[in-house]
Structures are given as structure tokens and as C-alpha cells.
Amino acid sequence: xxxxxxxxxxxxxxxxxxxxxxxxxxxxxxxxxxxxxxxxxxxxxxxxxxxxxxxxxxxxxxxxxxxxxxxxxxxxxxxxxxxxxxxxxxxxxxxxxxxxxxxxxxxxxxxxxxxxxxxxxxxxxxxxxxxxxxxxxxxxxxxxxxxxxxxxxxxxxxxxxxxxxxxxxxxxxxxxxxxxxxxxxxxxxxxxxxxxxxxxxxxxxxxxxxxxxxxxxxxxxxxxxxxxxxxxxxxxxxxxxxxxxxxxxxxxxxxxxxx
Amino acid sequence: xxxxxxxxxxxxxxxxxxxxxxxxxxxxxxxxxxxxxxxxxxxxxxxxxxxxxxxxxxxxxxxxxxxxxxxxxxxxxxxxxxxxxxxxxxxxxxxxxxxxxxxxxxxxxxxxxxxxxxxxxxxxxxxxxxxxxxxxxxxxxxxxxxxxxxxxxxxxxxxxxxxxxxxxxxxxxxxxxxxxxxxxxxxxxxxxxxxxxxxxxxxxxxxxxxxxxxx
Numbered sequence: 001x002x003x004x005x006x007x008x009x010x011x012x013x014x015x016x017x018x019x020x021x022x023x024x025x026x027x028x029x030x031x032x033x034x035x036x037x038x039x040x041x042x043x044x045x046x047x048x049x050x051x052x053x054x055x056x057x058x059x060x061x062x063x064x065x066x067x068x069x070x071x072x073x074x075x076x077x078x079x080x081x082x083x084x085x086x087x088x089x090x091x092x093x094x095x096x097x098x099x100x101x102x103x104x105x106x107x108x109x110x111x112x113x114x115x116x117x118x119x120x121x122x123x124x125x126x127x128x129x130x131x132x133x134x135x136x137x138x139x140x141x142x143x144x145x146x147x148x149x150x151x152x153x154x155x156x157x158x159x160x161x162x163x164x165x166x167x168x169x170x171x172x173x174x175x176x177x178x179x180x181x182x183x184x185x186x187x188x189x190x191x192x193x194x195x196x197x198x199x200x201x202x203x204x205x206x207x208x209x210x211x212x213x214x215x216x217x218x219x220x221x222x223x224x225x226x227x228x229x230x231x232x233x234x235x236x237x238x239x240x241x242x243x244x245x246x247x248x249x250x251x252x253x254x255x256x257x258x259x
Numbered sequence: 260x261x262x263x264x265x266x267x268x269x270x271x272x273x274x275x276x277x278x279x280x281x282x283x284x285x286x287x288x289x290x291x292x293x294x295x296x297x298x299x300x301x302x303x304x305x306x307x308x309x310x311x312x313x314x315x316x317x318x319x320x321x322x323x324x325x326x327x328x329x330x331x332x333x334x335x336x337x338x339x340x341x342x343x344x345x346x347x348x349x350x351x352x353x354x355x356x357x358x359x360x361x362x363x364x365x366x367x368x369x370x371x372x373x374x375x376x377x378x379x380x381x382x383x384x385x386x387x388x389x390x391x392x393x394x395x396x397x398x399x400x401x402x403x404x405x406x407x408x409x410x411x412x413x414x415x416x417x418x419x420x421x422x423x424x425x426x427x428x429x430x431x432x433x434x435x436x437x438x439x440x441x442x443x444x445x446x447x448x449x450x451x452x453x454x455x456x457x458x459x460x461x462x463x464x465x466x467x468x469x470x471x472x473x474x
Contacts, residue, residue, distance in 0.1 A: 234378075
């Protein structure tokens with residue numbers, strides 16, 4: 001074997017080896033890059049699917065609320081109105097109607113008013129006719145009318161949101177109020193809204209018994225609120241101290257609707 | 260004047276000092292001591308050859324053994340799979356055994372113990388592919404520029420494959436005993452490519468670690 005031939009073999013083997021090494025490393029990088037793209041796509045698809053699922057769940061809930069609202073208004077409401085009319089006729093047919101009958105008439109009147117108000121608060125189409133502040137104010141009036149708890153609403157500015165967003169937000173606040181009334185037995189519920197340039201902060205505070213955030217049985221309602229907030233692109237936090245009340249803080253990205 | 264591979268060694272040494280910045284994972288600080296030993300060995304090797312006019316193969320036989328052990332343990336540390344870690348440990352033990360046998364019975368202290376390193380670097384290249392398997396199969400998004408271990412292992416991989424091939428060809432031609440053949444220069448050049456690739460990739464890894472530090 002010649003000297004030049006040996007050197008040439010040396011060089012050839014090294015060059016081929018070096019090219020193969022580089023090709024191997026490039027292949028590894030390429031596979032990793034492709035895998036990153038696949039994972040990213042999978043994550044996007046999962047997130048889209050979760051959002052769609054959430055949206056359809058909320059749509060189904062809204063349809064159910066609407067149906068219940070209509071049933072209450074058209075069916076139960078009509079029955080109550082008829083009963084009230086009959087009591088009124090009975091009242092008029094008697095010269096000296098008993099107090100119980102008069103009280104029953106008044107109570108039925110209150111029940112009809114509350115039922116109408118409740119059925120309206122369940123109807124998405126009705127809610128969309130008003131802005132968030134107006135709907136919340138009506139809800140506060142409805143709660144105060146029951147005289148079980150005193151609710152107040154403090155707003156700094158009017159909040160104009162898109163119809164869908166406003167209904168979702170209203171449902172979150174409604175759920176927080178209902179949770180407080182049902183589980184915490186408060187004497188006062190306060191709601192404040194604060195608007196910054198691109199953010200909206202809502203606080204729902206009660207002076208009830210509070211609750212254990214991680215306790216069993218809190219799941220469904222709180223999860224509903226969480227999901228709805230996620231759909232609006234915001235965050236929700238519960239600050240609950242047993243026997244000292246609960247504060248629900250909702251932070252949302254905010255873009256004023258120019259309706 | 261500094262040779263190219265010495266410059267690469269110094270660059271890696273300087274970059275490794277970044278690993279002492281606050282927020283860099285402490286386990287990587289060992290690379291500073293590794294690069295320090297690399298620079299010192301290179302300096303003493305050259306000094307022995309030029310000033311003492313004595314062969315420095317013994318120094319490199321021990322130094323390369325130390326470096327190979329360090330490479331094995333660092334790759335083992337980067338792996339997640341316990342099974343692969345055990346295989347690397349097995350590779351390491353076989354390498355140590357071969358090194359001792361070669362040093363005692365075959366190449367001894369007379370020449371550079373290339374047989375041991377042909378085996379050792381082959382095992383090291385296989386160990387690097389274990390890391391690559393974990394790297395490409397990772398379920399989380401792994402951007403290349405956020406993965407310093409990839410650059411470290413790639414440095415080991417290029418170095419070990421090139422050096423293993425180089426030593427094998429070298430031994431083969433030495434066996435043929437071709438008269439008047441002086442391929443020292445070309446041997447040096449190829450060895451330099453392996454060294455420069457290793458130290459540049461290590462430097463990149465150290466810079467990434469420094470940039471990724473927690474504030």
C-alpha cells in the first residue's frame with residue numbers, strides 16, 4: 001500500500017464518518033422538531049375541543065333555563081293568575097271577606113311577581129335586551145324582595161359586553177349569589193364591579209358561614225363557574241374563611257362592546 | 260500562538276465559569292472543573308513534549324481515561340430510564356476492566372492505550388444514542404435552544420465516534436507497518452476536528468444554561 005493511498009483512505013473514512021455523524025444529528029433534530037409540532041397541534045386540538053364542549057354545555061344549560069323559565073311563566077304563572085282571579089271573585093262575592101282570604105290574595109300577587117321576575121332571569125333572550133348592570137340590578141331587587149337577605153350592588157361605570165359574554169358573566173354572578181344564599185346563610189351580599197383599561201374585576205362578598213373550598217360536594221357549581229370564566233378568558237378565585245364569609249373574585253379581560 | 264483546538268478548550272473553560280452564576284443548576288458546576296483539567300492537561304502535555312522532550316502518551320492515557328469516565332457519568336445523569344442507566348453503568352465497568360487489562364498486559368505504559376479508548380468511545384457513542392432516544396420520545400415540547408444536555412451529548416457523540424474511527428484506522432495502519440509513512444499531521448487534524456466540535460458544543464451548552472438561569 002502506497003503512502004499517498006493510506007493518507008487518502010484516512011481522509012475518505014474521516015469525511016464519510018463526519019458526514020454520517022452530522023446527518024444523524026440533523027435527523028435527530030428533525031424528528032424532535034416534528035414531534036414538537038405534533039404535540040403543539042395536539043394541544044391546540046385538545047384546547048379547541050374543550051372550548052367547544054364547554055360552549056355546547058353552556059348552550060344546553062341556557063336552553064334548559066329558557067325552557068324552565070317559559071314553563072314557569074306560561075304554565076305555573078297562568079295557574080297562579082287564575083287562582084288569584086278566583087280568590088278575587090270570591091272576595092267580591094262576600095260582604096265581609098275573611099282576612100285569610102285577603103292575605104292569600106296579596107301573597108299570591110307577590111308569588112306571581114317573583115315568578116315573573118325569576119322566569120325573566122332565566123331567559124337568555126330577555127337578558128340580552130339589557131346590559132349587565134341592569135340585569136344585575138334586577139337580580140338584586142329580586143333577591144331583596146324575598147327579604148331573606150340584603151343584597152347591594154356597587155358599580156363604578158356601566159359595563160357593556162357582547163350579548164353572549166354578558167349572559168355568561170351574569171350566570172357566574174347569579175351562581176355565586178345562589179351559592180351564598182343556599183349554603184352560607186348570609187345577612188348581606190355585596191357585589192362590586194371595577195373597570196380598568198383592559199380588565200374587569202367583579203367581587204361578590206357575603207358575611208355568611210363560609211366554606212371549605214376543597215370540601216366534597218362543592219364540585220359541580222364551582223366547576224361550572226370556573227368553566228364559564230375560562231370561556232371568557234378570565235380567572236376566578238374563592239377566598240373563603242369558615243364562619244367569616246366568602247369573597248369570589250372574578251378577573252376578566254375586558255373589551256367594551258360598541259352596541 | 261494558540262492552536263485552534265486550544266482556543267476551543269479555552270473558550271469552553273471561560274464559558275464554564277458562567278455556570279457559577281446565581282440560578283444555574285449547581286450540578287452543572289462540575290463542568291468547570293472538567294474544562295479546567297482539560298486546559299491543564301493540554302498545557303502540561305505540550306510542555307512535556309517541547310521543554311522536557313519526553314513522550315506525553317502516559318499523561319494522555321490517564322487523562323483520557325478520566326475524561327471518558329466523566330462522559331459516561333454525565334450521560335448517565337442526563338437519562339431518565341433506569342434500565343438505560345444500568346446499561347451505561349455496565350458499559351463503564353467493562354471499559355474500566357478493558358482499560359486495566361490493556362494497561363497491565365497489552366499496550367502497558369509503553370504507548371498510548373488506544374485499544375481501551377476504541378472500546379470506551381464506542382460504548383460512549385452507544386450511550387449517546389440512548390440519550391437521543393429519550394430526547395426524541397419526550398412527551399413535552401422541547402425546543403432545541405432550551406436543551407443544553409442535547410449540545411453536551413452531541414459534543415460527546417461527535418468526539419467519541421470520530422476518535423474511535425481514527426484510533427481504529429491508526430492501529431490498522433500501524434499494524435501494516437508501511438515504511439516512511441508519516442500521517443501524524445493528518446491524524447492531528449482529524450483529532451482537532453473532534454476536539455473543536457466537542458468544546459464548541461460544550462460552550463454553547465454552558466451559554467444556554469447561563470441564559471436559562473432562574474433569576
